[in-house]
Amino acid sequence: MEAIDQNEKTLVFCANQDHALAIRDLINQMAISSDPNYCARVTANDGSLGETHLKKFQDNEKRLPTILTTSRKLSTGVDARNLRNIVLLRPVKSMIEFKQIIGRGTRLFDNKDYFTIYDFVKAHENFNDPEWDGEPQEPVLIDPRPRPEPADAIEEPLDEPDSLPIGQKIKIKLADGKERELEHTQKTSFWNADGKPISAEEFIQQLFGDIPDLFQDEAELRHLWGRPDTRKSLLTGLAEKGYGEEQLQAIARITNTENSDIYDVLTYIAYAARPLTREERVIKHKDLIFSKYTRKQGEFLDFILDQYIRSGVGELDREKLPKLIEIKYHTINEAISQLGEIQEISGVFMGFQAYLYRSDVA
Numbered sequence: 001m002e003a004i005d006q007n008e009k010t011l012v013f014c015a016n017q018d019h020a021l022a023i024r025d026l027i028n029q030m031a032i033s034s035d036p037n038y039c040a041r042v043t044a045n046d047g048s049l050g051e052t053h054l055k056k057f058q059d060n061e062k063r064l065p066t067i068l069t070t071s072r073k074l075s076t077g078v079d080a081r082n083l084r085n086i087v088l089l090r091p092v093k094s095m096i097e098f099k100q101i102i103g104r105g106t107r108l109f110d111n112k113d114y115f116t117i118y119d120f121v122k123a124h125e126n127f128n129d130p131e132w133d134g135e136p137q138e139p140v141l142i143d144p145r146p147r148p149e150p151a152d153a154i155e156e157p158l159d160e161p162d163s164l165p166i167g168q169k170i171k172i173k174l175a176d177g178k179e180r181e182l183e184h185t186q187k188t189s190f191w192n193a194d195g196k197p198i199s200a201e202e203f204i205q206q207l208f209g210d211i212p213d214l215f216q217d218e219a220e221l222r223h224l225w226g227r228p229d230t231r232k233s234l235l236t237g238l239a240e241k242g243y244g245e246e247q248l249q250a251i252a253r254i255t256n257t258e259n260s261d262i263y264d265v266l267t268y269i270a271y272a273a274r275p276l277t278r279e280e281r282v283i284k285h286k287d288l289i290f291s292k293y294t295r296k297q298g299e300f301l302d303f304i305l306d307q308y309i310r311s312g313v314g315e316l317d318r319e320k321l322p323k324l325i326e327i328k329y330h331t332i333n334e335a336i337s338q339l340g341e342i343q344e345i346s347g348v349f350m351g352f353q354a355y356l357y358r359s360d361v362a
Contacts, residue, residue: 001030007082007311011104012069017043017091020069027067039067081107087118114246172201174208178272182254200254210241212271218271225263228318228355261313278309289355296338297348303328321349
């Protein structure tokens with residue numbers, strides 16, 4: 001539960017129906033959410049109740065249930081486009097079934113660029129089976145313009161990069177002479193810009209070397225990160241250099257900063273600064289933030305900060321404001337009556353973020 005975003009829809013494949021029931025109960029005990037329907041079991045024995053849970057899970061507008069446990073029922077025929085995680089707690093010997101299970105995660109959805117497989121039974125070894133994908137086919141050229149030859153044609157298959165043993169911590173010294181601590185809590189692989197496998201240490205060193213092209217010091221990073229538009233531009237710049245959302249989340253995992261803002265991940269790599277969790281950041285800056293706004297505006301910001309703690313810095317994107325208003329106030333008219341006109345609400349939302357990253361707060 002610590003490895004996933006608990007707001008993301010997840011399928012857990014268990015050994016049998018009793019196992020699925022036990023895992024459901026365990027997840028509900030460990031979850032941040034106290035809703036009894038946060039995790040539900042859907043198996044052959046669950047009948048119409050299971051079908052109801054499945055229907056709600058497939059509805060991209062509904063948040064509950066967020067996690068479903070199953071044994072075999074959901075390996076086929078589940079069209080949940082916003083599924084972000086697949087957890088395998090039972091072996092999958094059949095290649096056909098393995099493809100069907102993986103296919104649950106390949107559905108397209110807005111802002112879904114990837115999905116994650118959490119494999120506890122070595123089912124990922126099926127990817128190495130020739131039956132997985134067959135022989136590669138020649139691409140069909142539909143663009144009549146000349147195309148350059150690939151820069152790095154590979155004659156022999158590449159092995160995955162050596163990964164750190166699970167749970168073992170190591171320290172690496174970067175060019176600034178300071179050490180950073182890495183720990184693999186799950187298998188994580190990295191590739192360089194040429195698509196060649198590299199170690200986690202090499203990837204961190206590569207990021208450290210690229211950072212000066214994006215910001216010169218922590219003050220500039222703080223300035224860029226404290227404004228939604230410039231933060232978005234910086235994230236785009238990072239992605240163009242090979243550090244997209246997936247890579248940044250992987251870095252957070254191996255630096256034990258999964259509950260921190262990406263800002264803290266970057267300052268840890270760039271300057272060896274002690275990372276705060278998102279909750280610690282909110283606690284530290286909440287008084288300053290609330291001192292700048294009215295009581296009702298503070299109530300709205302308190303709600304936003306709670307979403308930020310739960311889900312991450314993405315909740316502070318400009319595009320999230322309409323949805324946050326809808327969740328908190330249900331109608332735009334109610335929000336206006338509480339907070340003022342739309343322009344004023346937007347100003348509060350955009351403006352408070354700079355205070356969240358201030359360095360001069362004790």
